Amino acid sequence: MSISLEQVSKHYGGSVAISDVSVEIADGELFVLLGPSGSGKSTLLRAIAGLTPIDRGRIVLHGRDVTHVSAREREVGFVFQNYALFRHMTVAENIEFALRARGVGAAARRARVNELLELVSLQGLGKRLPSELSGGQQQRVAVARALAHEPRVLLLDEPFGALDAKIRDELRRAIRDIQRTVGITTILVTHDQEEAFTMADRIGVMDRGRLQETDEPRVLYTRPRTRFAATFLGAANLLLGRIEGGGVRVGNTVFDTNPSERGGPPRHGEVTVLIRPEDIVLGRSELSAASAGELGYGTVRQIEFVGVLERVRLHVEPNEWLTSALAPGARFTIEATRNSRDAETTKLEVGQRVRIGAKHVHVLPTPISSLRLVGASEPDVERLASSSLVRELATRMHIAPVRHLSSSGIPPEALGGLAVVPFDRAGGFDGIARLLDEGARQVLGIADGHRRIERLVIYIQPTRAAREAALAAAGTLLRHLAVEGTLLVPAADRTVRGTSYRDLLDIRHAALRAHGVDVRTETFRGDVADAIGKRIHPSAPTLLLLGVSSPSSCYGLIEELGPRLAPRPPAATLIVRGNADADRDANTISYLRSASVLG
Amino acid sequence: MxxxxxxxxxxxxxxxxxxxxxxxxxxxxxxxxxxxxxxxxxxxxxxxFADGLDVYLAAITSPETLSAVRLTLTTAAIVVPINTVFGVAAAWAIAKFDFRGKHLLVTLIDLPFSVSPVIAGLVFVLLFGAQGRLGPWLDAHDISIVFAFPGIVLATLLVTFPYVARELIPVMQMQGREAEEAAISLGANGWTTFFRVTLPSIRWALLYGIILCNARAMGEFGAVAVVSGHIRGLTTTMPLHVEILYNEYDLTGAFAVASLLMLLALLTMIAKTTIEHYGLTRRRRLPHIPRGPKRNDPGISA
The missing domain is CATH 1.20.5 (Single alpha-helices involved in coiled-coils or other helix-helix interfaces)
Known part of the structure; x- marks a missing residue:
């Protein structure tokens, strides 16, 4: 591996800039860090170059641990957003700067400068001053200067940000060519998804200091694993679907889900479904593509002509089977793009009612598909809605919470997503247990809704089913909340039902690989309740995540923990129930072994 | 229409x-x-020149006047380099690093602008004078600071130390850290980075700061008057010498020395204008060089 980052973290004052980023980048790879501004991508790049010190973690370049090596000795080439050329030096002097610093002789320097000028197509401009060049030329000089000392890693920080569209396009191709010619491992930081798609071998999507997801551009676009990647990389229609007979039902159709898809094994109940606008098919009476499945009907609200494509926005009234994953139950918009031929054969007008279908749907493996607030009374539900944790999850995940009253029995759709109930201090885990009884897969009890959650403590019962579901939930929480995650694992000498150090490593590895999110692991000896109790400080509001394998084993754990945590309950408790069938399902076990497709 | x-x-x-x-x-x-x-x-x-050229020449070539000129030039020759080094270091620290107490340091640098020079002089008398805290110890070791050359240098240092730093801080802040970071990531060490990257980019501001500092160092009266002790031919700088001659009703002598001071000021102004002119034409030739703050920043010459 050329570049290897292990749990790299960086704080500025109280705010998190980079949070537990781990990634490995292969020799000669062009890796693009993509994210909105403030997502920590530039900080991460500067950390790799040694320009910003990190608080925790390890940075390894070509097998050499450089975490504590100064920028001067890291042997990386860095290209700054504003080029940072030395204004008082000529182009040639700029390029040979690194060679001079290394005491290279004049003749060798001149030869190298000429070679580099040729590489970046600036022959004959060596004697100019940077201010006598265009922006694109200056950027080429910056690249040549960064390559002069033959570094093994090239880092580019938003290199095209200050250039106009046409030059940017040309320079992208030029830099891609140069990178291929030199074969240098490269990381490029950008907020422009088109740039990421056209240049990257692999893209790492960053948000809120975390590396949310890493994969090849095509895979990230067509089969993302996170809501963030799905919506950040292009337009996305996010709908709720329901697993039915090996497929997923969206609207009036049960779509096939490919079991080998890296989304993991099809789960039960409610899931989040992604349909890209180009996979939406519209028809006045019949759908134009025979292979498409019908979703339902909608009204055309807007038609935009964008050259080769036509973009159509439709309003859809939700029903039991067709509803948005952003605001379940509310009227929502579906976006479709059609090529000019489709637009020609099926002309549409604003206000027209049309049939909507989809060629293909992708099921996101994220476990939290909706937020269901369940309370006995309106004020109860209102309190849940105004709690800091629910608001944070709702804004970060772009989910509008749905309110349910439990006074006349718990409505079945409330069990689909993440059910949220008040944590009754007197009744302890009773409210949570009741929903688990009804069949909920994950229930969040909120004891203290006022303060922001700062820490996530995870304990998972040592069965594969529990681990699968709980790690998926933990991954989703860590991606969206600015919290530190700690996974509690029993120490090896007190082997608890077959868990050992090996398992500990496996768990971490599985968590990392499956969710791109790293957790810290802490071992404990003795009693689980003690270990958890010790890690719940009133000063740092904590979310306790308990992963259980089945409802029955859950009650055991609740009985054990309930009285012990009652005096000082965590600010919030999330119990995630595994799919009891998973333990018996040979396929699932092999999934878990390969640790690549945890759902 | x-x-x-x-x-x-x-x-x-x-x-x-x-x-x-x-x-x-x-x-x-x-x-x-x-x-x-x-x-x-x-x-x-x-x-x-009221009494003719001969009297004028006699006045400016009297041993006391020559001694005052020598003292003034020596003081400036010591103070200006020290304050240049200090100013560059302070401006560097303030513009390129974030540290605790940064605002306090900026305020302290501005202090000599806001405190009366007489008070600045008095501080040294109170510290090093016979009745001062360190007075007896200095006396015992036969070191004289107040009413001697070291006192004059110290007082001038204090009064003139903001000039270089104040001139450099805005320029360095505007330039940011990227050029230095680029140099370091290219393998340059601290000295190379400073002399080959930082210094060339601040040279105009630095020169201007030095000139201002020099002008003030040669012309300072208040602070120096308090610490000098007015020992003729020994601890009188040119401004003090002018005052002494004037008080003794030697008007011709006083104005002759004053005209010398004016000549020095004129030389400084010429140097400043030349540098400014050179800097401006250079910038005009290179339109993309980031514009620094106006050379005649009123906040600096205040």
Missing amino acids: IAAAQGVRADAANDAGSRVVRIALIGISLLFLTLILIVPVIAVLGHA
């Missing part, structure tokens, strides 16, 4: 109005300058 014509007429009226304002403003400035600056200069030169 009508509207356009009216617009033109209105512009013409404005032009006429603005011309009156312009002439009035220039007139007031010139009158003010004449009264405040030119008349006194002429008066100084008039008095200096």
